[in-house]
Amino acid sequence: MDNLPIMQVLPELIHILRSSRAAVLIAEPGAGKTTATPPAFLNEPWLEGKSILMLEPRRLAARSAAVFMSAALGESVGQTVGYRMRMDTKVSKNTRIVVVTEGVLTRMLQSDPSLGDVGLLIFDEFHERSLHADLGLALALEAQSVLREDLRILIMSATLDGDRVSDFLGGVPVVDCPGRTYPVETIYAPASGNLPLEKQASAAVRRALAEQSGDILLFLPGEREIRRTQRELELSMLPDSTVLRPLYGQLSQELQNSAVAAAVQGQRKVVLATSIAETSLTIQGVSTVIDTGLRRTQVFSPRTGMPRLETVPVSKASADQRRGRAGRTAPGVCYRLWSQEEHHRLPEDNVPEIMETDLAQLALELAVWGVRDPAALQWLDAPPAAPFAQGAALLRQLGALDARGAITPHGRSMAALGAHPRVAHMLLRALELGAAPLACRLAALLGERDPFRGPATLDCDLTLRVESLLRYEHSAADAGGVDPAALRVIQRESRNFLQQLLTVGSATATHPLSSPERHSLSSPERQSPSTLDRLSMSSPVDLSLIGLLLSFAYPDRIGQKRGEGAFVLSGGRGAAMSKGQPLERSHYIVAAAVDDKVTQGKIMLAAALEETQLLEYHADNITEAAEVYWDPESSSVKARSRTMLGSLVLKETSHNRPTPEEIEEVLLKVIAEKGLDVLPWEKGVQQLRQRMMFMHALRKDWPEMSDEALIGSLDMWLKPFLQGMRSLRDLNRVPLSRALEGMLNWNQRQMLDKEAPTHITVPSGSRVPVDYENPSAPVLAVRLQEMFGQVNTPMLGGGRIAVVLHLLSPARRPMQVTSDLASFWRSTYFEVKKDLKGRYPKHYWPDDPLQAIPTNRTRPVK
């Protein structure tokens, strides 16, 4: 241990922490930082009477670090060095170094924000930037600044940009430790053409088998790609000595072990792995790494509130970490299936978990801490607003937060359970119902991988899984299509949930468990501690409660049948299950897992819910709303009252009487949507509007009459005339002229008749209508003979606008258009006269029209 590189920098680090409250240690993997650093501080004066807390991102790492440090001290675990993790704790009075996993640190900080006797808090593998590490650091920094000035914080990291963390912590010292890995040669080997991934990967494996010696580790994004590549390699002619070993998280322990273990003498091992082999597991004997440069990651979609899996390029940091796996014991080689140019475009680091995960749990932890706005704390990367708001909204729905966003007693119990808030809420409600053991099984089923395999997965009914689990618990044989290893994990997790629930349940049994708006329950009241003790996994199970329990966890995914296999969810989305399932006949279901499709999600897991259960247990969220609305079928305003649960219409009746105001409001909205054409624009009304437009063009204080303006002001001018109307047909009775005139004051009305008259009386005595269709150039169409004697063009707009005269023949054929009558009489008239005389010889066409007598006769004079 003395020759580890870390030993050379520890004196400096010890020196720094004597005067600094925080430091950053950058050390490559293999430097020994995890096990050498904590004990180095045990004899520091500032740590006297205090202990060291070190955070590890994985249980395995935490346990083995504690074992290794204990062995170095010649002790067993739980003496000077111990660990704490869920369902497994080894510490004693003498323990001064405690290695903890992530959830434990959060719970410790929440139950004692001053961190009791902890003198040094170490974040190991901080570059992984897990949600809990980021949260832990934010909480610890506040604890340090408010409660514990003497608390020291050490950030340990491999590839992290140390300066950024140092700056974030206020410019604390950074210690850099050289690594102790062997050199690895990097070969960029981009695939030619657009080959499927499994072909690229298997070609690279064949190349590496030929060019290199030793075992090969191939990184692929997921299980599907691993299986396809394995098939591809099995079909190609590989040397007999080659063995293929898949490796991913869901694989059984035995198969994982056989992938990790050293190959048998004379064999060459090719391990096909997900990113599990990047940090979590070390594989013996690997000297060649092949990296496809892809990983699968979960992205939370705030739009739908659902998680979604995406295949994305790895970061440079990840790629380097993967490459490093070839140089653990000897110099190695790494093939990267991308080009050097592509490499430059890769992101430096992986996106921190806090940036793309569901933040409901984070929101709950912050509320327990007393913080509603994340900005109140310091973050390396602040939680993004949309997922945080979505999380807070869910917490309010579950009764964990009150209307002001403060934590409720129920919320505190939920946080103490340490499950996802949805699951925690379900467990606590189940406790009240006496259905805790069933809820624990559901919680485990939801948290773990589906135990069904193959075609069995097509039936999304969770009840079938529960039944299968119960058979497994009674060691009864199950039909095919079920994975016993998965059921074993689920059984273990169910028990853990029950134990956790009983601890939290009895701690809070003396005061109300749940939300303030909790309604009274018909079946068993809250459990007393003694009944809690009797609850066990062997209690009888009532399968009819599965849907109800799920509905506590997913109140936003209660589905109402609307078609074959299709459901509307209470949160507003549509979702469907694949055809032919018994569950599709249920009127109500709860969808526990829905994929993240834009229009219609696919239901992966669900259970039936009885309407009576829904009405009884979700009464708080059921609203009765009277609604006045437009019914397109009858084209009229109708009223109904609806019983709603979120977006679901549970019941609808159409009996109540809307008030006139409500009707008018809906009518106005429909007119605005459908446009003004639904109103009776008779000729005179149309002219009135055009006259008003003409006036508006001249005078700004007149109302604007465009479609847009009229629709914008319907409230003002039309509303008073809608009384008693309910349908499109009724609108034909609107006294539109009166309504339009109503927009004018008394003066304007006088002025309208004077300056934009409907008719002009011409010399013959006829009243000729003015055409205002073009409001900037009104037209007066009149027979030429009727204008004899009039010198000048008739004027409108108070003498400002000359009409456009359309002078007509006796048969009302247009002969001439002019806005200057005087000049017409002087010149053009004589040409027109010749023409007219030819065609209408018996009419009177005087040589001096200004002296002639005008006539409105259509027949020639005798």
Next chain:
DNA sequence: CTCTCCCT
């Protein structure tokens, strides 16, 4: 024939 990885 949907399913990266961890953790309270």
